[in-house]
Amino acid sequence: MVLKIASPEFNLDQILAWALLISASSVLLIIFQRVLHAIRHAVSLPYPPGPPAPNFLLGHFGKLPMKKPCLDYMEMSKEYGDLIHFRSLTQHIVILNSVELAMDLLGKQARHSSDRPYTTAMDKYAGWDANIGFISHDDKWRSSRKVFHESFRAAVVDKYYPVQIEKVYNFLRSLASDQLGLSSDKLLDLSESIMITIIYGLNIVSNNEDLPQAAKSAVDAGDYMLLPGYDTWKTIPFVHILAKLGFFPLQRSIRPIITAIKEGPFQEAMKAMKTDSRPSLVGELVANHNAKGGSKDEIEHIKNLGFTATAAAADTTVSAISTFIFAMSLNPHVQTKAKEEINNVLGVGKIPQFSDRESLPYVEAIYREVMRWHPALPLGVPHKTTQALVYNGYYLPKAIRAMGHNETIYPNPNQFDPERHLRHDGTFPDINSIHAYGFGRRVCAGRYVADTTIWIAIACVLA
Numbered sequence: 001m002v003l004k005i006a007s008p009e010f011n012l013d014q015i016l017a018w019a020l021l022i023s024a025s026s027v028l029l030i031i032f033q034r035v036l037h038a039i040r041h042a043v044s045l046p047y048p049p050g051p052p053a054p055n056f057l058l059g060h061f062g063k064l065p066m067k068k069p070c071l072d073y074m075e076m077s078k079e080y081g082d083l084i085h086f087r088s089l090t091q092h093i094v095i096l097n098s099v100e101l102a103m104d105l106l107g108k109q110a111r112h113s114s115d116r117p118y119t120t121a122m123d124k125y126a127g128w129d130a131n132i133g134f135i136s137h138d139d140k141w142r143s144s145r146k147v148f149h150e151s152f153r154a155a156v157v158d159k160y161y162p163v164q165i166e167k168v169y170n171f172l173r174s175l176a177s178d179q180l181g182l183s184s185d186k187l188l189d190l191s192e193s194i195m196i197t198i199i200y201g202l203n204i205v206s207n208n209e210d211l212p213q214a215a216k217s218a219v220d221a222g223d224y225m226l227l228p229g230y231d232t233w234k235t236i237p238f239v240h241i242l243a244k245l246g247f248f249p250l251q252r253s254i255r256p257i258i259t260a261i262k263e264g265p266f267q268e269a270m271k272a273m274k275t276d277s278r279p280s281l282v283g284e285l286v287a288n289h290n291a292k293g294g295s296k297d298e299i300e301h302i303k304n305l306g307f308t309a310t311a312a313a314a315d316t317t318v319s320a321i322s323t324f325i326f327a328m329s330l331n332p333h334v335q336t337k338a339k340e341e342i343n344n345v346l347g348v349g350k351i352p353q354f355s356d357r358e359s360l361p362y363v364e365a366i367y368r369e370v371m372r373w374h375p376a377l378p379l380g381v382p383h384k385t386t387q388a389l390v391y392n393g394y395y396l397p398k399a400i401r402a403m404g405h406n407e408t409i410y411p412n413p414n415q416f417d418p419e420r421h422l423r424h425d426g427t428f429p430d431i432n433s434i435h436a437y438g439f440g441r442r443v444c445a446g447r448y449v450a451d452t453t454i455w456i457a458i459a460c461v462l463a
């Protein structure tokens, strides 16, 4: 797959004139909106508490935590409470640092808090509207989420067990045969190959191949977008025109990468459908679509599903499995206890199957602790309100959230301690209680397949 980036030619005077015009009108618009907000704020309820804005016009623009934001926000909670407010240009950002707040605002008020902040003209220009996780809370999202749900809901994910087992066994073999032992490449191979085989039926041998590399580039570019306030600049009116004129090369280069991930493997899966019987999720969805004579839009939803799942799985699953390996190297007593459980329940030398899951509560508790200790997306994915909300006497104009550890619920939260998940009756709440997968209507749509992939990898590596 070759990713070629076009470079249009422009007259320099033209570019400068446009840039000047756009910048001047943007500044005027920001001043106008800012004054309007200040007047409205003076006569209405207060925003939630937060650090004072360093600048009247810019607010916290360029000053929000970017390096280890989840730790900074946790620290700020001590001073400002669990609901922290910032303003970046005209964008209001609210960090939610407790489960209760997330349940109330993203769960109970989901109708008005399920949008995303990635719907600017710039995001569309870059091609991010192919990602189901980034699009508006509208009819397009509803139809795309429906296809995603039907493909990855709890009741159907067992059809992916054979691929998950095959790839985890390959991973174990590569660990056993290679003197060098574990490398981040092997972990990436494992998580990438599972999702790409499930979706497209393609056999990825190494993450150095074009498709996983392209997925990684898309994820690297998308990762920054999850940081609250990182891309406030995209909300500046007409800024996407500057991108079209050749400014912001990153925004320009991401589109062909997204198109390559969306189209390339999809077309290969379509060819495979005609020539051999290699099963794939997109093949199955297209065959069903053809059988019932569906619309062109549905094909687009299927392509978007492929792109979204490839990108969504690219670093989340690998992050969870890496966290597990890291936790085991720091806590050998946990590893020994898990190994004893596996040996006692299954017998020495036996490798766990999915059917053994309920008989291995300690392994289950390790998985839950991995998801709590260092969640793959520690700030989650931002939500945007579509209507102003009032919460505990505070005015929430447009909200973004992040979550961290909560010492009251998880004493000694930095400690990796699977025991905290064990109950007297040996049961576990269902996986919707795992906060790492998010909240409300936009909760992770791939959580059941992520859950089974991570569990089987943990159980087999321990065995």
Ligand code: HEM
Pocket (backbone or CB within 6 Å): 132, 133, 134, 145, 148, 152, 308, 309, 310, 312, 313, 316, 317, 320, 375, 376, 377, 380, 381, 382, 383, 436, 437, 438, 439, 440, 441, 442, 443, 444, 445, 446, 447, 449, 450
């Ligand atoms: C360790 C593994 C994973 C974690 C921790 C995780 C976490 C998350 C989180 C926190 C969100 C945002 C939820 C919210 O807005 O409140 C999300 C959204 C999403 N995830 Fe995952 N994810 C994982 C793996 C996957 C996989 C493997 C897939 C694909 C099969 C996937 C597909 C999605 C999709 C499509 C969304 C967007 C949902 C929407 O906006 O409607 N995720 N995920």
